[in-house]
Amino acid sequence: MLYWPGLPSNRRAVFSGLTCLTFLAVALGSAPRAYANVYATNVRIRGTVESSATTATVYVPCNIVQIDYLLNEPASAGVTVEILSGQNAVRTLRFEAGNPGALRGTNTVFWDVKDEADNFVPLGQYSVHITAASTGYGDWSQISDDFSAGNYVYAPRGIAVNRNPRSPYYGRVFVSNGEVGLHPQSEPGDRVGIRKLNADGSLAEESGFGDGGWFLTGNNTVPSKLEVSEDDRVYVSDSVQGVVVRFDQGLSSGSRALFLRPDNTTNSTASLRGPFITGAGTNMQIWMADTTNPGSTGIRRWTAASNGLIATNDPGLTVVRAGSGSDLNLAPSDAALDRSNRIYAVQFRDNSGDPADRVMRFPSYDESGTPQTDSDWKIGSGDDSMRGASGVAVDSTDSYVAVAFSGAGAGFGRTGGGVKIFRAADGSDVLTLTPGPFHDHTDVAWDNVGNLYVCDNWDSIWRVYSPPGANQATTVAPQALEAGMPPLAAVLQPLSQTSGQFFFALSGRTNMDYVIEGSSDLHSWVPVLTNNDICATRLVVVSAPQIRRFYRALTKSTE
Numbered sequence: 001m002l003y004w005p006g007l008p009s010n011r012r013a014v015f016s017g018l019t020c021l022t023f024l025a026v027a028l029g030s031a032p033r034a035y036a037n038v039y040a041t042n043v044r045i046r047g048t049v050e051s052s053a054t055t056a057t058v059y060v061p062c063n064i065v066q067i068d069y070l071l072n073e074p075a076s077a078g079v080t081v082e083i084l085s086g087q088n089a090v091r092t093l094r095f096e097a098g099n100p101g102a103l104r105g106t107n108t109v110f111w112d113v114k115d116e117a118d119n120f121v122p123l124g125q126y127s128v129h130i131t132a133a134s135t136g137y138g139d140w141s142q143i144s145d146d147f148s149a150g151n152y153v154y155a156p157r158g159i160a161v162n163r164n165p166r167s168p169y170y171g172r173v174f175v176s177n178g179e180v181g182l183h184p185q186s187e188p189g190d191r192v193g194i195r196k197l198n199a200d201g202s203l204a205e206e207s208g209f210g211d212g213g214w215f216l217t218g219n220n221t222v223p224s225k226l227e228v229s230e231d232d233r234v235y236v237s238d239s240v241q242g243v244v245v246r247f248d249q250g251l252s253s254g255s256r257a258l259f260l261r262p263d264n265t266t267n268s269t270a271s272l273r274g275p276f277i278t279g280a281g282t283n284m285q286i287w288m289a290d291t292t293n294p295g296s297t298g299i300r301r302w303t304a305a306s307n308g309l310i311a312t313n314d315p316g317l318t319v320v321r322a323g324s325g326s327d328l329n330l331a332p333s334d335a336a337l338d339r340s341n342r343i344y345a346v347q348f349r350d351n352s353g354d355p356a357d358r359v360m361r362f363p364s365y366d367e368s369g370t371p372q373t374d375s376d377w378k379i380g381s382g383d384d385s386m387r388g389a390s391g392v393a394v395d396s397t398d399s400y401v402a403v404a405f406s407g408a409g410a411g412f413g414r415t416g417g418g419v420k421i422f423r424a425a426d427g428s429d430v431l432t433l434t435p436g437p438f439h440d441h442t443d444v445a446w447d448n449v450g451n452l453y454v455c456d457n458w459d460s461i462w463r464v465y466s467p468p469g470a471n472q473a474t475t476v477a478p479q480a481l482e483a484g485m486p487p488l489a490a491v492l493q494p495l496s497q498t499s500g501q502f503f504f505a506l507s508g509r510t511n512m513d514y515v516i517e518g519s520s521d522l523h524s525w526v527p528v529l530t531n532n533d534i535c536a537t538r539l540v541v542v543s544a545p546q547i548r549r550f551y552r553a554l555t556k557s558t559e
Contacts, residue, residue: 037072037073037134037136037143037449037450037451037466037467037471037473038071038072038073038074038075038076038132038133038134038449038466038471038472038473039071039072039132039171039199039447039448039449039473039475040069040070040071040079040130040132040473040475041069041070041071041072041170041171041172041198041199041475042068042069042070042106042168042170042171042198042199042205043067043068043069043128043130043168043170043475043477043478043479044067044068044069044168044477044479045065045066045067045068045128045477045479045481046065046066046067046068047059047063047065047066047481047482048063048486048507048536048537049507051479052479053168053478053479054478054479054480055479055480055481055482056479056480056481056482057481057482057484058113058481058482058483058484059484059485059486059507059536059537060113060120060121060123060483060484060485060536061113061120061510061534061535061536062534062535062536062537062538063113063535063536063537064110064111064112064113065110065111065112065113065481066108066109066110067081067108067109067110067111067128067130067477068106068107068108069106069107069130069475070105070106070107070171070198070199070200070202071102071103071104071105071107071132071199071200072104072143072171072199072200072447072451072464073104073134073143073200073466074097074098074102074103074104074134075095075097075102075103075132075133075134076097076133076134076135076136077097077133077134077135077470077472078094078095078096078097078102078133079094079095079101079102079107079130079131079132079133080092080093080094080095080130080131080133081093081094081095081101081109081111081128081129081130081131082128082129082130082131083111083121083126083127083128083481084126084127084128084129085121085122085124085125085126090115090116090121090126091111091114091115091116091121092116093109093111095107095109102132104200105200105202106202113483121483122483123483123484123485124482124483125480125481125482125483126480126481126482126483127476127477127480127481128476128477128479128481129474129475129476129477130474130475130476130477131472131473131474131475132472132473132475133470133471133472134470134471134472135470136466136468136469136470136471137466137468137469138468139468140421140431140433140452140465140466140467140468141465141466141468142463142464142465142466143451143464143465143466144201144462144463144464145201146459146461146463148201148202149189149203150195150197150198150201150202150203150208151197151201151461151462151463152187152189152460152461153175153176153177153189153195153455153460153461153462154177154179154180154181154182154189154190154460155177155178155179155181155457155460156175156176156177156178156442156443156455156456156457156460156461156462157176157177157178157222157223157224157225157239157442157443157455158174158175158176158223158224158225158226158236158237158391158442158443158455159173159174159175159176159226159443159444159445159453159454159455159462160173160174160226160227160228160234160445161173161174161199161228161445161446161447161448161453162228162232162249163228163230163396163446163447163448164228164230164231164232164448165448165475165476166476166478167232167249167478168478168479169232169249170448170475170478171198171199171447171448172196172197172198172199172204172228172249173195173196173197173198173199173201173453173462174194174195174196174197174226174228174234175194175195175197175455175462176193176194176195176223176224176225176226176236177189177190177191177192177193177194177195177223178192178222178223178224178239179192179222180192180217181460188208188209189460191209191211192211192215192217192221192222192223193209193210193211193212193215193223194209194210194211194212194215194223194226194234194236194251195208195209196208196209196210196249196250196251199447206250210247210250210251210252211251212236212245212247212251212252212253212255212256213253213256214238214245214253214256215238220240220241221238221240221241222238222239222240223236223237223238223239224236224237224238224239224273225237225273225274225275225334225391225443226275227274227275227276227277228277229277229279229280229284230279230280231280231281231284232248232249233246233247233248233277234246234247234248234249234251235259235275235277235286237272237273237274237275239273242262242271242272243258243259243260243261243262244258244259244260244274244275244286244288245257245258245259246258246259246309257308257309258309259286259304259309259310260272260275260286260288260302260310261310261312263312263313264302264310264313264314264315264316265300265315265316266315267290267292267295267297270290270292270297271290271291271292272288272289272290272291272300273288273289273290273291273332273333273334274286274287274288274289274334274335275287275288276288276335276336276337278337278341281304281308282303282304282305282306282308283303283304284303284304284308285301285302285303285304286301286302286304286310287299287300287301287319287335287337287343288300288301288302288316288335289331289332289333289334289335289345290322290331290332291331291332291333291348292331293330293331294323294330294331296322296323296330296331296332297318297321297322298318298319298320298321298322298323298326298328298331298332298371299318299319299320299322299328299332299335299343299345300316300317300318300319301316301317301319301365302314302316302317317369318371319343319365319371319372320332320335320343320345320362320365320371320372320373321371321372321373325373326373326374327357327360327362327373327374327375327378328345328347328360328362328373328375329347329356329357330347330349330356331347331348332345332346332347333346333347333348333389333390334346334389334390334391334392335392336392336393336394336401337394338394338398338424339396339398340364340398341364341365342361342362342363342364342376343361343362343363343364343365343372344359344360344361344362344392344394344401344424345359345360345361345362345392346358346359346360346389346390346391346392346403347389348388348389348390348406349380349386349387349388349389350387350388350406350407350408351387351408352384352387352408353382353384354382354387355381355382356380356381357378357379357380357381358379358380358381358383358386358389358403359378359379359380359386359389359392359401359403359422359427360375360376360377360378360379360427361375361376361377361378361401361424361427362374362375362376363376377426377427378427379422379427384408384416385405385416385418385420385432386403386405386416386420387405387406387407387408387416388405388406388407388408388416388417388440389403389404389405390404390405390406390440390441390442390443391403391404391441391442391443391444391455392404392444393443393444393445393446394424394446395424395446395450395452396446396447396448396449396450397450398424399423399424399425400421400422400423400424400430400446400452401421401422401423401424401427402419402420402421402422402444402446402452402454403419403420403421403422403444404419404441404442404443404444404454404455405417405418405419405420405441406440406441406442406457407439407440411438412437412438414437414438414439414440414458415437415438417438417439417440417441417458418432418433418434418435418439418441419432419433419441419444419452419454420432420433421433421452433454433465435456435459438458439456439457439458439459440456440457440458441454441455441456441457442455442457443455449471449473450466450467450471451464451465451466451467452464452465452467485509485536486507486508486509486510486536486537487508488508488509488512488555489508489555490506490507490508490514490553490554490555491506491507491508491553492504492505492506492516492540492551492552492553493505493506493507495539497544500543500544501541501542501543501544502541502542502543502544502551503539503540503541504516504539504540504541504542504551505537505538505539505540506531506537506538506539506540506553507536507537508536508553508555509536510533510534510535510536511532511533511534512532512555512556513530513531513532513555513556514530514531514532514553514554514555514556515527515529515530515531515553515554515555515556516528516529516530516531516540516542516551516552516553517551517552517553517554518542518545518549518550518551519549519550519551519552520547520548520549520550522550525552528542528551529542530556531553
């Protein structure tokens with residue numbers, strides 16, 4: 001018998017003579033090829049001076065640029081880093097598969113600020129493009145590591161990925177945990193709150209967990225579904241309080257705001273589930289599924305007010321009606337939209353042979369004030385392989401719609417749980433992911449390059465699946481790179497003291513005399529040495545005196 005270490009004993013998957021990989025049963029149709037699966041995230045440019053979120057500066061000549069990025073999986077066809085001036089590449093760096101620069105996880109590469117002819121580039125602004133490529137897989141394949149500490153979540157309820165390529169948080173993964181595990185003091189995945197991970201499953205830079213000051217012990221709060229908006233806000237549904245709470249990407253308590261509240265529904269018995277977010281700013285809209293059964297209103301929508309929140313006592317409006325006479329004949333359990341605002345809904349049905357359809361697509365809402373009732377397509381009536389529809393998501397190309405099914409029954413008596421992918425155009429089957437018996441899946445999400453993320457509640461794991469086929473994706477660094485001239489005023493930075501010598505880094509103009517002066521009282525200054533160099537940043541060494549001394553650097557003209 002094989003057990004998964006690191007999982008609570010009551011949630012460990014038990015295997016009999018087989019590995020977890022052999023339990024992956026994939027039923028494939030003739031699916032269209034997805035366009036990417038390996039991509040660069042967490043791109044950071046580090047120049048001569050401290051970089052900002054929008055700009056990195058390198059002094060020319062003699063300095064180097066450090067470029068950091070993270071790959072969600074190895075780039076089996078290599079990585080290309082291009083430095084562009086406008087639309088023209090001035091330098092291309094190539095990193096072959098299996099070598100640093102093309103490895104899973106964080107990679108660091110350097111640019112010497114020279115063009116292909118080995119000349120320093122002209123002063124100006126440049127952009128950095130990172131293209132990762134893969135030979136791909138023959139079938140949909142798991143690319144995440146179940147044994148990675150970051151992939152463990154005791155009771156995963158929702159999952160979302162930052163799909164904003166202009167964001168420094170591009171590719172960040174958020175997973176909500178809805179129950180306290182066995183070791184919350186030492187294991188972040190056992191705490192009620194939200195895990196923050198990188199695309200490879202490693203912990204986010206600031207930490208791998210956040211509660212936003214809201215999901216605290218004793219507060220009677222539980223995070224459920226969550227979404228990331230195109231302006232980098234995280235929206236989390238609190239399934240106990242019946243609200244949607246908004247945070248920044250760090251889930252800081254200072255960023256917290258109540259976005260949708262109980263006063264935003266006229267039906268006191270409504271049980272709203274979601275959210276799905278479209279737009280940004282005053283164009284921000286939130287879409288929720290009213291899961292009340294019987295008596296669901298259907299899928300409702302609200303538009304943000306000028307302050308970016310839903311106005312007090314704004315009840316929203318019904319965009320897809322549930323009940324008699326509608327293809328959404330009972331109650332939605334989740335909803336999602338594609339880029340054309342077509343609406344995808346799922347219904348949670350766990351009785352064997354239930355005739356209600358489980359997955360359907362409705363046209364985009366026409367703003368007429370009349371809710372939609374007729375779907376473009378609907379599937380799943382009486383299908384026991386589609387029991388317990390819990391989450392739905394559409395990929396960024398509107399090619400696929402994925403649905404998480406929790407199945408029916410409990411514990412070792414549960415059956416039918418899994419993840420299914422359908423063609424968004426007509427609802428036809430693409431594949432079924434079934435990790436094994438007893439599994440209940442709670443949510444699904446897609447990243448911006450076509451990978452599918454799923455929550456497996458039985459295994460207390462979130463996983464990532466790559467579509468088949470060779471692929472590549474280009475990520476543009478969110479920071480602009482400025483090749484500039486250093487300021488006239490010198491910057492003197494202490495580095496170390498060794499063998500009776502002080503080592504300083506002096507940054508200043510090239511081919512200009514700078515005088516290093518010393519003082520013991522900050523009043524009387526005496527010259528120590530004069531420096532002139534062809535490099536903007538240079539090493540300066542002075543003899544360490546026996547008494548305390550202060551140092552400064554001045555241009556010779558101001559001496």
